[in-house]
Amino acid sequence: MEPLFRLALVRPPVEQDPEHPSIELAQATPYQGSLAAALESDDRRGGAVAVSRAFVASDGFVGDPSAHELAAALADFGDRLNALEAEGGIGHDAVAGAVAAAFGALPADVVADQAYAAVLHGLRDSIVAIKYVQEEHSRPVHTLAAQLRDLELVVKVADDPGFPADAVALHRHRIRSLQLPTKTSLASVLSSSAREKAEREQREEAERERQEHVAELLTTYRGLRVAVDELTQLHGDDLAATAVEAHEAIELPEELRPVAALQEQRAFGSQLSQLTLRRVESERDAHDAGPAAVGGASELARVTLTAYPALLAGRPSTPRRSPRSASGWPRVPPSGSPRRPPRCSASVGSTPLPALWTA
Numbered sequence: 001m002e003p004l005f006r007l008a009l010v011r012p013p014v015e016q017d018p019e020h021p022s023i024e025l026a027q028a029t030p031y032q033g034s035l036a037a038a039l040e041s042d043d044r045r046g047g048a049v050a051v052s053r054a055f056v057a058s059d060g061f062v063g064d065p066s067a068h069e070l071a072a073a074l075a076d077f078g079d080r081l082n083a084l085e086a087e088g089g090i091g092h093d094a095v096a097g098a099v100a101a102a103f104g105a106l107p108a109d110v111v112a113d114q115a116y117a118a119v120l121h122g123l124r125d126s127i128v129a130i131k132y133v134q135e136e137h138s139r140p141v142h143t144l145a146a147q148l149r150d151l152e153l154v155v156k157v158a159d160d161p162g163f164p165a166d167a168v169a170l171h172r173h174r175i176r177s178l179q180l181p182t183k184t185s186l187a188s189v190l191s192s193s194a195r196e197k198a199e200r201e202q203r204e205e206a207e208r209e210r211q212e213h214v215a216e217l218l219t220t221y222r223g224l225r226v227a228v229d230e231l232t233q234l235h236g237d238d239l240a241a242t243a244v245e246a247h248e249a250i251e252l253p254e255e256l257r258p259v260a261a262l263q264e265q266r267a268f269g270s271q272l273s274q275l276t277l278r279r280v281e282s283e284r285d286a287h288d289a290g291p292a293a294v295g296g297a298s299e300l301a302r303v304t305l306t307a308y309p310a311l312l313a314g315r316p317s318t319p320r321r322s323p324r325s326a327s328g329w330p331r332v333p334p335s336g337s338p339r340r341p342p343r344c345s346a347s348v349g350s351t352p353l354p355a356l357w358t359a
Helices: 030-037 045-057 071-087 092-103 108-110 113-130 141-159 168-174 193-233 258-285 291-308
Strands: 346-347 352-353
Touching: 030 045, 045 113, 071 141, 071 168, 071 193, 092 108, 092 141, 108 113, 108 141, 113 141, 141 168, 141 193
Parallel strands: none
Antiparallel strands: 346 352
C-alpha cells in the first residue's frame, strides 16, 4: 500500500538549556555493557530484550520506588522541595538545608556515600531496562524518574554554591528530560519504511524486467519485418529450382520379395505340423496319450501359428453384395442352402495365391 498522505509537524527546533540539560542515562555498568554488545549482534532487538530481562530478574533492578534504601529520604526531600517551590524566594542555603534535613548530611557527604551511588546507578539502569522490556511498562516510571531527578539535584547543589537562583530555576531543574544511551537506540517496530523500501525495489525490478522484455520483443519484431520485406521484394527469376532427374528403379533382394516370404511361412507351418504329429505319436506309443495330451499339442500349434510374424498378411477378398428385395432389405437365402465361409486371398502381381486361412 502506498502512503496517501505524509504529515509533517513544523515547529521550532528544541535546544538544550545549558543551565538545565537532559539527564544522561548512559553509564559504565555491566548491564549497559552487555546491552551495547547485544545491539551489535544480528538480532539487535531480541538480544537487547534478553539482556534487559536478565537485568530485571537481578537484585540490581529497581522496579519499586519504595524498595531501595534511600526511598524514605527521597520522599521527604521531595516534599520539602515542593514546599520551597510554593513559597518562592528561595536560594542555595534553603535547598542545602532541605538536603541535610532529609538525608541527615551535607550535600557533598550525601554524594560521597556508597548508598547514594548504588541507588543512582540502579535507577538509571532500571529505567533503560523498562524501556526495552514491554511487559515492564506498567512500572511507575514517572516516580522513578522523579527520584533520579532529585538525586541529580543533590549533585548540582553540592557542586554549585549559587544554585538555585530562584524557585523557577529549581522547578526547571526538577523537570529535566532523560536521555537514553545513544548506542542503544532502536528503530520503531511500527515503522513501515523498510517494508516500503523493499516493495519499491521489487516494483522497480519488475518494471526493469518488463522494459527489457518489451525491448527484446520489439527487436525481434523489427528483424522479422525486415526479413518479410526482403522476401516480398524477390521476383520469380531470383529463385533457383532444382531439376528433377529420373533414376532407374531398385529391385528388392530375392529373400525380401513377397513370394519368398510366403514360401518361408508355408515351410515353417509344414515343419511345425510334422513336429506336432511326431509328439502325438510318441505320446500315443508310450500309452500316455489322451484327450489332455492331444489338446495340449493342438494348443501348442495354435499359439505358435498365431505368434509367428505375419510377413504377408494379404487382404480379405471383397464379399459379393447380397441381392436386395423390392423393399430394399437384403434377400435371405432359403434355409438348408449351403453357405460359403469367407476366405482370405492374396496375390502377387496378377498370379493368385492359395488361401492361408478361413473363418
